[in-house]
Amino acid sequence: MLSKRILSVLLVIVFALVGSVYAAGVEVKSVAEVEVKVKNEKGEFEAKRIEAAKANVGPGDEVIFSNHYVNNGDQPVTDVVILNPVPMHTVYVEKTAGGDFTKIEFSVDGGKTFDAPENLKVKDKKGRERIAKAEDYTHIRWIVTKPVAPKEGGVVYFRAKIK
Amino acid sequence: MIRQIKILIFLLIFTCFGFQKLSHAAGVTSGTVIKNAAKVIYSIGNKKDQAIAETSFVVDNKVIVVVTSLGNTTVLPNDKNQVLLFSLTNAGNTPQRYKLEAGPVFSPENVEMINIRIYLDKDNSGTLTAGDILYSDPSSFGDIKPDETIKLLIVADVPQDLEDGKTSTYYLLATTVDAGTTNITQQSATNTAGVDVVFADPAGVNDIERDGRHSATGVFTVGSATVHIKKDAEITYDPLSTGQIKKPNSGAILRYTLTVTVTGSAVAKDVTIKDTIPDGSEYVRNTLTLNANPLTDDVDTDGGSFKDGAIEVKLGDLSKSSPKQVITFDIKLN
Numbered sequence: 351m352l353s354k355r356i357l358s359v360l361l362v363i364v365f366a367l368v369g370s371v372y373a374a375g376v377e378v379k380s381v382a383e384v385e386v387k388v389k390n391e392k393g394e395f396e397a398k399r400i401e402a403a404k405a406n407v408g409p410g411d412e413v414i415f416s417n418h419y420v421n422n423g424d425q426p427v428t429d430v431v432i433l434n435p436v437p438m439h440t441v442y443v444e445k446t447a448g449g450d451f452t453k454i455e456f457s458v459d460g461g462k463t464f465d466a467p468e469n470l471k472v473k474d475k476k477g478r479e480r481i482a483k484a485e486d487y488t489h490i491r492w493i494v495t496k497p498v499a500p501k502e503g504g505v506v507y508f509r510a511k512i513k
Numbered sequence: 514m515i516r517q518i519k520i521l522i523f524l525l526i527f528t529c530f531g532f533q534k535l536s537h538a539a540g541v542t543s544g545t546v547i548k549n550a551a552k553v554i555y556s557i558g559n560k561k562d563q564a565i566a567e568t569s570f571v572v573d574n575k576v577i578v579v580v581t582s583l584g585n586t587t588v589l590p591n592d593k594n595q596v597l598l599f600s601l602t603n604a605g606n607t608p609q610r611y612k613l614e615a616g617p618v619f620s621p622e623n624v625e626m627i628n629i630r631i632y633l634d635k636d637n638s639g640t641l642t643a644g645d646i647l648y649s650d651p652s653s654f655g656d657i658k659p660d661e662t663i664k665l666l667i668v669a670d671v672p673q674d675l676e677d678g679k680t681s682t683y684y685l686l687a688t689t690v691d692a693g694t695t696n697i698t699q700q701s702a703t704n705t706a707g708v709d710v711v712f713a714d715p716a717g718v719n720d721i722e723r724d725g726r727h728s729a730t731g732v733f734t735v736g737s738a739t740v741h742i743k744k745d746a747e748i749t750y751d752p753l754s755t756g757q758i759k760k761p762n763s764g765a766i767l768r769y770t771l772t773v774t775v776t777g778s779a780v781a782k783d784v785t786i787k788d789t790i791p792d793g794s795e796y797v798r799n800t801l802t803l804n805a806n807p808l809t810d811d812v813d814t815d816g817g818s819f820k821d822g823a824i825e826v827k828l829g830d831l832s833k834s835s836p837k838q839v840i841t842f843d844i845k846l847n
Binding site: 433435 | 540541565568569572575606701711
């Protein structure tokens with residue numbers, strides 16, 4: 351009885367290991383950081399990034415979110431698109447989304463449609479259409495414009511302010 | 514002059530705080546988990562696949578308390594329960610309590626009030642009323658929610674012998690206390706993954722920035738007013754005189770002139786002049802005037818009357834800038 355249970359646990363572990371080792375595709379890691387000013391050895395202030403979970407973060411503070419992706423497979427991957435909803439309780443900070451070899455678009459309708467900032471429109475309280483502002487954005491989308499070779503990757507990022 | 518400049522500086526500081534307060538809406542409550550989730554969609558050959566990643570952190574307790582003076586007060590010597598009105602805003606993102614202290618700002622010109630107390634202005638009337646709650650410790654007013662503003666009163670009695678124009682400046686200092694307790698909130702020593710306490714308050718009149726405290730001052734100004742009455746008498750008719758010289762013989766008529774002026778910085782409220790006609794004389798009917806305008810003898814809307822052997826004129830509120838008030842009336846000597 352006991353040995354049966356151990357066996358099943360072992361099997362689960364083995365499957366988990368297999369799943370990790372043979373992950374023939376893209377892995378992604380999301381990081382939240384804040385920028386703090388610290389004094390360096392010369393006594394000058396310089397910006398240093400520390401993990402948001404280990405920093406003092408409150409309303410009004412700006413958080414840098416970055417998604418690091420890497421192709422862990424042995425074949426190039428194509429049509430890479432990274433989707434990131436603007437986290438709840440935060441507001442996207444204008445012109446802070448970036449990433450090499452990417453085309454960046456935003457959504458103001460919960461991720462149904464995406465477009466460049468100048469084409470995004472929302473309706474005000476009186477029903478009049480206006481160009482969307484950063485705080486209207488619900489999602490960010492990075493379209494990676496070139497294939498990602500094995501063992502290669504990149505990082506896409508944006509900043510959001512805590513409400 | 515120096516005092517005026519000081520007051521101006523105070524006002525400027527208050528104004529700045531006012532704006533600061535607006536820019537610090539309480540925001541997301543401490544303990545809220547901010548979660549970021551990213552999804553990567555890609556193709557390997559014709560096969561589509563995706564990967565997801567998440568990261569999260571907890572919003573810390575950003576302690577911001579803002580105390581603002583809502584005005585100064587003119588008091589009279591010996592007045593009781595005079596108030597300075599303040600507001601206290603929890604501009605942080607966590608419910609808090611506050612330890613409150615009120616005291617005089619030390620300066621040579623500053624005079625002190627007596628019987629200083631702090632009240633919660635429960636009905637927001639700006640004055641001390643029956644329902645207001647006396648502060649005794651941080652539990653007195655309970656927890657103040659994020660973005661909530663309460664009105665506070667420094668209540669004082671005015672000593673008797675204070676000169677007109679003297680000022681008495683008092684500070685109100687609020688120190689942040691943990692909700693539900695009487696323990697003064699401490700800033701977290703290290704940045705943990707949990708909810709840390711971060712002081713983010715501005716500097717007040719009597720405290721520094723980021724100390725979990727904030728203060729403001731209000732000024733009691735002693736504004737007394739003194740009503741001066743000058744009374745002149747002139748014989749306008751002497752039945753026994755045929756020439757220029759008139760004497761107060763029986764049957765003579767005297768015109769009394771009362772000139773009323775006010776000195777001091779305060780407004781004298783509801784000034785009423787009453788003058789009893791002396792024994793051995795009688796009031797000459799319909800001779801009462803105020804500033805050369807006749808007043809009727811009846812008790813009516815013109816404010817002047819003759820009743821129970823005395824003339825009475827209601828002058829209303831007068832200050833040092835009011836024009837002098839001149840009352841005349843005639844009496845006949847018996």
